[in-house]
Amino acid sequence: MAINNVEALFAESLNELELTKKQKSVLRASLTLFSEQGFDRTSTSDIARVAGVSEGTVYKQFKTKEGILKALLGPFIQQVLPKAAGEFLDTFANTNVPDFETFLRRIVADRLTFFETNKLQLKIFIQEILSNSDMAATFINKTVGGAITRITAVMKFYQQKNEIVDWDPVRIVRYIMSTMLGYALPNLIQPDKKLNIEQSTDEVVEFIMRGIGIKKS
Amino acid sequence: MAINNVEALFAESLNELELTKKQKSVLRASLTLFSEQGFDRTSTSDIARVAGVSEGTVYKQFKTKEGILKALLGPFIQQVLPKAAGEFLDTFANTNVPDFETFLRRIVADRLTFFETNKLQLKIFIQEILSNSDMAATFINKTVGGAITRITAVMKFYQQKNEIVDWDPVRIVRYIMSTMLGYALPNLIQPDKKLNIEQSTDEVVEFIMRGIGIKKS
DNA sequence: ATAAAGTAAGTGTGCACTCACTTGCCACAA
DNA sequence: TTGTGGCAAGTGAGTGCACACTTACTTTAT
Numbered sequence: 001m002a003i004n005n006v007e008a009l010f011a012e013s014l015n016e017l018e019l020t021k022k023q024k025s026v027l028r029a030s031l032t033l034f035s036e037q038g039f040d041r042t043s044t045s046d047i048a049r050v051a052g053v054s055e056g057t058v059y060k061q062f063k064t065k066e067g068i069l070k071a072l073l074g075p076f077i078q079q080v081l082p083k084a085a086g087e088f089l090d091t092f093a094n095t096n097v098p099d100f101e102t103f104l105r106r107i108v109a110d111r112l113t114f115f116e117t118n119k120l121q122l123k124i125f126i127q128e129i130l131s132n133s134d135m136a137a138t139f140i141n142k143t144v145g146g147a148i149t150r151i152t153a154v155m156k157f158y159q160q161k162n163e164i165v166d167w168d169p170v171r172i173v174r175y176i177m178s179t180m181l182g183y184a185l186p187n188l189i190q191p192d193k194k195l196n197i198e199q200s201t202d203e204v205v206e207f208i209m210r211g212i213g214i215k216k217s
Numbered sequence: 218m219a220i221n222n223v224e225a226l227f228a229e230s231l232n233e234l235e236l237t238k239k240q241k242s243v244l245r246a247s248l249t250l251f252s253e254q255g256f257d258r259t260s261t262s263d264i265a266r267v268a269g270v271s272e273g274t275v276y277k278q279f280k281t282k283e284g285i286l287k288a289l290l291g292p293f294i295q296q297v298l299p300k301a302a303g304e305f306l307d308t309f310a311n312t313n314v315p316d317f318e319t320f321l322r323r324i325v326a327d328r329l330t331f332f333e334t335n336k337l338q339l340k341i342f343i344q345e346i347l348s349n350s351d352m353a354a355t356f357i358n359k360t361v362g363g364a365i366t367r368i369t370a371v372m373k374f375y376q377q378k379n380e381i382v383d384w385d386p387v388r389i390v391r392y393i394m395s396t397m398l399g400y401a402l403p404n405l406i407q408p409d410k411k412l413n414i415e416q417s418t419d420e421v422v423e424f425i426m427r428g429i430g431i432k433k434s
Numbered sequence: 435a436t437a438a439a440g441t442a443a444g445t446g447t448g449c450a451c452t453c454a455c456t457t458g459c460c461a462c463a464a
Numbered sequence: 465t466t467g468t469g470g471c472a473a474g475t476g477a478g479t480g481c482a483c484a485c486t487t488a489c490t491t492t493a494t
Contacts, residue, residue: 022439038348040257043483054441059485061439127347129406131255131342136406174399175424182395189346189353207392211428239473260449271475276451281476440491445476457474464467 021062025051030068035120035191038127039069069169073128076121077139079114081147100163101209108208109201115184116195123188148173164212172212179204240278242268248286252337252408255344256286290345293338294356296331298364317380318426325397325425326418332401340405346396365390381429389429396421 019027029051033042044065048055062068098106115122129136148170155169164172183200187193236244246268250259261282265272279285315323333376346353352396365387372386381389400417 020439036350038257040255041348044485045483056483057439057443057484060441063485065484104335123347127344130344131258133253139404171420175396178395178399178402181398182391185395185398189357203388207428211424237473261451262449272450273452273471273475276474280451282450436494438491438493441489443487443489445484445486446481447485450480452479454473454478455477457472459470459472461470462468464465 008078021052022057026053026061026066027072028056031120033073034069034072034121039065039124057097065182069124069128072099072121076125076145079118079150080125081143100158100161100213101205103158104176104208105201105205106206108176111180112183112195112197112204113202115180116187116197119184119187119191122184123191159174160216164214166211167212176208176209219312221384238273239268239270243270243275243278244285244288248289248337248341251286251289252340256282256341272283286341290342291336293335293342294360296335297342298360317375317378318422320375321393321425322418325393325421327411327415328397329400329414329417329421330398333404333414336401336404336408339401343405379431381431384429392428393425396425397405 026047029047030042033046033050044058045055046070048058051058058068062071129139151173152169155164155172159162159166161168183195183204187195243264246264247259250263250267262272263277265275268275274286279288280312346356368390369386372381372389376383376386399421400421401413404412
């Protein structure tokens with residue numbers, strides 16, 4: 001039976017969907033092609049050819065071409081921000097609250113790893129969000145909106161402990177995100193280069209801590 | 218006569234090309250449509266309708282649909298990085314060399330203004346560079362490559378004066394760029410919002426100076 | 435035996451681009 | 465000033481092709 005979009009959108013990741021070999025190969029082919037040429041410049045016959053199946057098979061598995069896109073991006077979108085927000089919450093659940101630098105390092109390493117692992121999805125996602133205003137609006141309202149309020153609370157916490165500067169939490173989050181993006185984006189444009197996670201994490205943390213940290217005297 | 222792509226690519230800006238009213242209206246319509254829906258989802262008949270001309274006229278002015286894209290992006294690409302590099306060089310020509318913060322503030326204000334003014338072109342450019350590997354390669358080799366060497370020299374200069382930390386200049390440039398992008402990108406996704414240049418500049422400079430500056434004792 | 439999985443040749447539509455034609459512009463002669 | 469020839473600017477119906485999707489059929493699995 002053809003994959004239902006809703007089902008795919010709420011699955012934790014592609015691997016956790018029950019997929020046959022052929023379904024996986026169609027998704028894998030689409031992921032490659034979409035990220036290389038863009039969604040619109042990829043034809044369904046291309047996908048079929050690269051996946052090594054007939055075009056009819058593609059349509060037995062996914063009702064529409066856009067269904068493939070949603071199956072690829074759904075799990076990704078679920079994880080871009082909420083996971084980071086989850087980390088923040090975990091910190092509070094933990095009675096032994098780490099200092100800000102430790103906390104920051106954990107998140108940066110986690111998100112950089114995520115970006116590196118999901119490089120192709122990230123590239124497709126950015127393309128899509130820039131040319132599809134519905135998707136942009138949905139993403140901002142549902143995903144970003146929810147994350148902001150939770151993250152804000154954590155920032156205020158560390159501000160009260162006088163570990164970081166007293167700027168608007170949104171501003172601080174912006175810097176953390178954009179500094180990480182500064183490492184991730186060049187890798188999207190030149191996909192052959194691989195991100196050195198450890199070194200990148202060290203550099204990001206070093207820069208951010210100078211930028212927003214407060215030295216204990 | 219139809220606009221020659223080469224001519225368009227090397228013109229300083231669209232305004233400096235000699236354009237008839239109809240040519241301008243085609244370009245204006247394309248700029249809007251491409252930035253809203255993306256190049257591939259915009260049809261030439263859409264462009265003609267929005268521009269208020271016939272489809273034939275569009276093709277009298279531009280040989281192909283891609284010609285329109287190049288006419289829009291050419292002048293933009295000429296200015297994204299080289300202008301910034303030019304600023305760097307000016308600093309050296311000037312006998313009265315400013316301190317790093319002054320210098321940084323000038324560049325940040327200049328580039329943020331440029332991004333805000335050319336918001337739509339920037340959006341189209343990012344879409345294109347993510348789905349067109351030729352364009353990505355050309356941009357990196359010609360535009361980025363040339364700029365890096367010149368900027369590196371300037372950073373080393375300020376490092377020798379002990380005004381900024383002794384990190385790889387490329388790394389420093391990365392932070393300056395990505396911090397500015399952190400302000401520009403949200404505006405691309407939500408085009409109705411307008412960037413407050415003055416405040417953004419102050420914030421960027423404040424953060425970057427903390428992040429890479431060295432306090433004189 | 436039957437139902438799902440797979441196939442590949444269709445089918446209709448939308449699109450980039452063309453072409454045969456009309457309109458508007460202007461130099462210049464009467 | 466006005467008529468006229470020539471040429472660029474403009475038009476929109478037309479053309480062919482590529483693509484998303486369907487359908488009638490065959491293979492495979494149980």
